[in-house]
Amino acid sequence: MKTISLRRMVRNQRGTITAIKVAGDLGRRIRDMGLVTGTEITVQGRAPLNDPVALRIRGNTLTLRNNEADYIEVEVEDEDKI
Amino acid sequence: MEKITLALAGNPNAGKTTLFNALTGARQHVGNYPGVTVERKEGEYQSGDFNALVVDLPGTYSLTAYSEEEVVAREFLANEKPAVVINIIDAANLERNLYLTCQLLELKIPLVVALNMMDVAKDRGMEIDVEKLSAFLGVPVLPIVARSSRGLDELMAAAKDMAEGCLQPPDPVKVKISYGEDIDQTLLTMTGLIRDNSLLKGKYPSRWIAVKMVENDEALLKEVNEVSPELGIRLQHEAEMVAEHLMKTFETYPEAVIADHRYGFIKGILKRGIITHRYDENRLYTSDRIDKVLTNRFAGPLIMLAVLFSIYQITFSLSALPVSGVEAVFGWLAGLVDSGLGDGPLKSMLISGVIDGVGGVLGFVPLIMLMFLCIAVLEDSGYLARVAFMMDRIFRVFGLHGSSVMAFIVSGGIAGGCAVPGVMATRTLRSPRERMATLLTVPFMNCGAKLPIMALLIGAFFAEHQALYMFGFTLLSWVVALVAAKLLRLTVLRGAPTPFVMELPPYRFPTFKGLMIHTWERTWQYIKKAGTVILAISILLWAMMTYPGLSPEKEAVFAEERAGITELYDAGSETGEKLLKEVGNRQGAAALRNSIAGRIGVAMENVTWLSGFEWRTNIALLGGFAAKEVVVSTLGIAYSMGEADPEEVGSLGQRLARDAAWSPLVALSALLFMAFYAPCFVTVVCIAREAGSWKWAFFSIAYSTTFAFILSTGVYQVGRMIGF
Numbered sequence: 001m002k003t004i005s006l007r008r009m010v011r012n013q014r015g016t017i018t019a020i021k022v023a024g025d026l027g028r029r030i031r032d033m034g035l036v037t038g039t040e041i042t043v044q045g046r047a048p049l050n051d052p053v054a055l056r057i058r059g060n061t062l063t064l065r066n067n068e069a070d071y072i073e074v075e076v077e078d079e080d081k082i
Numbered sequence: 083m084e085k086i087t088l089a090l091a092g093n094p095n096a097g098k099t100t101l102f103n104a105l106t107g108a109r110q111h112v113g114n115y116p117g118v119t120v121e122r123k124e125g126e127y128q129s130g131d132f133n134a135l136v137v138d139l140p141g142t143y144s145l146t147a148y149s150e151e152e153v154v155a156r157e158f159l160a161n162e163k164p165a166v167v168i169n170i171i172d173a174a175n176l177e178r179n180l181y182l183t184c185q186l187l188e189l190k191i192p193l194v195v196a197l198n199m200m201d202v203a204k205d206r207g208m209e210i211d212v213e214k215l216s217a218f219l220g221v222p223v224l225p226i227v228a229r230s231s232r233g234l235d236e237l238m239a240a241a242k243d244m245a246e247g248c249l250q251p252p253d254p255v256k257v258k259i260s261y262g263e264d265i266d267q268t269l270l271t272m273t274g275l276i277r278d279n280s281l282l283k284g285k286y287p288s289r290w291i292a293v294k295m296v297e298n299d300e301a302l303l304k305e306v307n308e309v310s311p312e313l314g315i316r317l318q319h320e321a322e323m324v325a326e327h328l329m330k331t332f333e334t335y336p337e338a339v340i341a342d343h344r345y346g347f348i349k350g351i352l353k354r355g356i357i358t359h360r361y362d363e364n365r366l367y368t369s370d371r372i373d374k375v376l377t378n379r380f381a382g383p384l385i386m387l388a389v390l391f392s393i394y395q396i397t398f399s400l401s402a403l404p405v406s407g408v409e410a411v412f413g414w415l416a417g418l419v420d421s422g423l424g425d426g427p428l429k430s431m432l433i434s435g436v437i438d439g440v441g442g443v444l445g446f447v448p449l450i451m452l453m454f455l456c457i458a459v460l461e462d463s464g465y466l467a468r469v470a471f472m473m474d475r476i477f478r479v480f481g482l483h484g485s486s487v488m489a490f491i492v493s494g495g496i497a498g499g500c501a502v503p504g505v506m507a508t509r510t511l512r513s514p515r516e517r518m519a520t521l522l523t524v525p526f527m528n529c530g531a532k533l534p535i536m537a538l539l540i541g542a543f544f545a546e547h548q549a550l551y552m553f554g555f556t557l558l559s560w561v562v563a564l565v566a567a568k569l570l571r572l573t574v575l576r577g578a579p580t581p582f583v584m585e586l587p588p589y590r591f592p593t594f595k596g597l598m599i600h601t602w603e604r605t606w607q608y609i610k611k612a613g614t615v616i617l618a619i620s621i622l623l624w625a626m627m628t629y630p631g632l633s634p635e636k637e638a639v640f641a642e643e644r645a646g647i648t649e650l651y652d653a654g655s656e657t658g659e660k661l662l663k664e665v666g667n668r669q670g671a672a673a674l675r676n677s678i679a680g681r682i683g684v685a686m687e688n689v690t691w692l693s694g695f696e697w698r699t700n701i702a703l704l705g706g707f708a709a710k711e712v713v714v715s716t717l718g719i720a721y722s723m724g725e726a727d728p729e730e731v732g733s734l735g736q737r738l739a740r741d742a743a744w745s746p747l748v749a750l751s752a753l754l755f756m757a758f759y760a761p762c763f764v765t766v767v768c769i770a771r772e773a774g775s776w777k778w779a780f781f782s783i784a785y786s787t788t789f790a791f792i793l794s795t796g797v798y799q800v801g802r803m804i805g806f
Contacts, residue, residue, distance in 0.1 A: 027337065028148050029581040031338065031341035034345070036338075036341055044370075060174075060588075062583065063584055064582055
C-alpha cells in the first residue's frame, strides 16, 4: 500500500481517501459532495482532454478537475499488484 | 385549517422538482429571492382541509455558506419558519443525501423525510429498512416514487400531522451528533455562552450557532458580529482555540473534522442493518454503460457536437414557422392601423413604436420556448452535466465553465443564433463568476440579426471572398468572446475559479409534465418581465428617430417639388411615380437627419471619423440598438433609398459601393464595429434580468462599445497608414 495524489490515479484504479489538504470553499465543497477520509473511490474515467476526472463513489459518479484532485490523497494498492 | 407553509429541501438531482410538480401541478409561481439570482418557486397544494403553500428551496448538498443557493435555503428556514419541511432524499444515494438531513436535524425544524426513487434502489438490488431509518433519525421517513406519484398521500398525511403538532419535531438530544472530544467540549462552552446571552434566539438553535462558528461559516459570523460584536469575539476566540489545537495535533481543520463526524454518524446508522445490497455496490448500471459511449474519448466529442448542432437546428429551424406567423400577425395589425388611421404621429407611434416593439418581444417567444425545451431535455436527462465534463478543459482556460458552451452555441457560435435565448441559457451555470463572464460575452457571437448587415457590406465590397469573410467573422466572434471572457475574469470578475466538483447523475428519461412546466414558466417570465421594459424602450427609440420633424418651410419645399411632378406627369405614369418616390425618399432622409437620432449621429462624427464612419452610418448603428437588422433599413433611409428590405440589399449595396464616404477599408471597420458593439436592447434587458442588476447591463453596453470602437479605429487607422 502507498499514498498518492488523486491526480496520479489511473483508470479503474481503486483507493481509499486518507487526507484532504484544503480548507475554504473548495475543501467544503469536496466534503459536501461526500469525499471525506475513509471513503473508497474508483477512477471511472477521464474527459477526452484528460481533465476533469470522473470518480465512482458508493455507486454514484462525481467529477472534479485535476487541480482539485491534487488536494486529495489516496491510499492505493501497489501498482504491480493491479 | 388555515394555510401553512411547507418547504421542500434536498440535494440537486434527488427529484425535488419532480415532487414539487407532482404536489402543485400547474399552480406555480416563479420569482427571485431579493438581491440574488436564485429562483424562488412556490405552488399551492390542497387535499381535503389540508391547504399548503409549497416552497421549492434551491437544491443544495449542504447548509454551509458555499453558494447563494445554500444561504438562501438557510435564511428561508430560519426566518420564515415553515410549519413543516420535507427533505427529499435519493434512496440510491443515501449516504450523501443524509449529509444534508443531518444538518436539517441540527436546525431543529419540523422535518419529514421523503425517501425517493425507491424503484431505482430496488432495481439496483438495495433493500432499505424504512422504519429503522426513521427510528434512528427520530423523524418520520416515507418511501415515495415522485415520478409516478407513488406514496405522496402518505407523505402528505405525515406532513400534515407534523404541521399540526401531532408528531414530535426531531429530538436534538437523540440526534446530537458527536464531533469528537475536542470540538464537543468547545461546543458545550459556546452553547452555554450563546444560551446565556440569548444570541439570535428564536432564529437558530444555540448549538447550531456554535457548530457553524467552529466551521468558520462567514455568513453566520457576520450575522453574529452585527447583533453582538463582543460576544462574537469571545465565541470566535473559542473557535480559534480549538482550530489551533486541531491543526497542531492532527494537522486538520475543524470543518474537516465536523464533516468526517457527520459522515461517521451516517455510516454508523446505515451499518446497523438499514441497507442491504444484493449486488456489488459499485457494479455498472445501464447509465454507466451509456456513459462508456457518450463520454468516450473519441465518440464522446463527436456525439456532443451532433447533439449541440441539432439543438441549434431544432431551435432555429422549428421556430422559423411560428416566428413568421407572429410576424405576419403583427404585420396584419400594422396594416390595419395603417389603413384605419389618418397619417400622423399617433399612427406612426402605434406602428413603429408599439406594434414593432411588442412584435419584437413576442417574435422571440417561439425561439425561447424551443431553446428552453431543449435545455430542459438535456438538463433533466443528465446529459448537460456530461457536456460540462467534456468541455470544461477548454473553457476553463478562459476562466469559464464547461457548461458555458451551450450559451455560446445558441447565441451564434454557429452563425445565425440569437443572444436573447443565449443569455437566458446561462441559467444552467451554477458558478457565479463563470456565469457572469459568460453572460457578458455571449452577445459578441454572430447572431442571426447581424447576418443581413454582413451580407450587405461583404456583398458590396468583398464579393469575391464572400464565404471566406462570413466564416472568418464567425471564427473571429469566438476568439473575441473567449478572450474577452478571460480579460473580464482577470479584471472585474477576478477571483479563484468556483470549485468544479459536481455529480454526473444517472441518465433518466425526462417526464413530459416536467418539461412542459419548465419550458412554460421560463417563457412566461420572459414575456412578463422583458415585455414591459422593451415596449418602453421601443417607443423611446421611435421618438428619437421621428422628432423633431422637418420644419414647415422644408416640408413646403418637398410639397412644391411633388406638386411640380404631378403637374408634369399624368397620375399613374411610370416616370411620375418613380420621381415621386424619389422625393419621398429624400424627404425621409432629411427628416431622419433632422431627428434627435440624426443630430446625435452628426454630433458623433466628431469621434467616429477616427474609425471612418459618417453620420449616416452613425444613425444606422444607433438604430441597431433596437435590433441589429434595423441597421440595414436605417442605412436605406439615410441614403435616400427608402426602407431597404434586409433580405434584398443589392441596390443599397451598389449605392454604398459608389459612395465616396465608403471604401473596402471603411466597410471592414464598420463590419468589425457592428459585430462587437453594444448588444441590442432586448439582450440588454435580459442581461439585467439574469445578472440581477442594471449595473451589469450598462456595463455590458459600455465595455463592448468601447472595445468595438478601439478595434475598428485601429483597423481603419492602420489600414490608412499602409495605403488602403
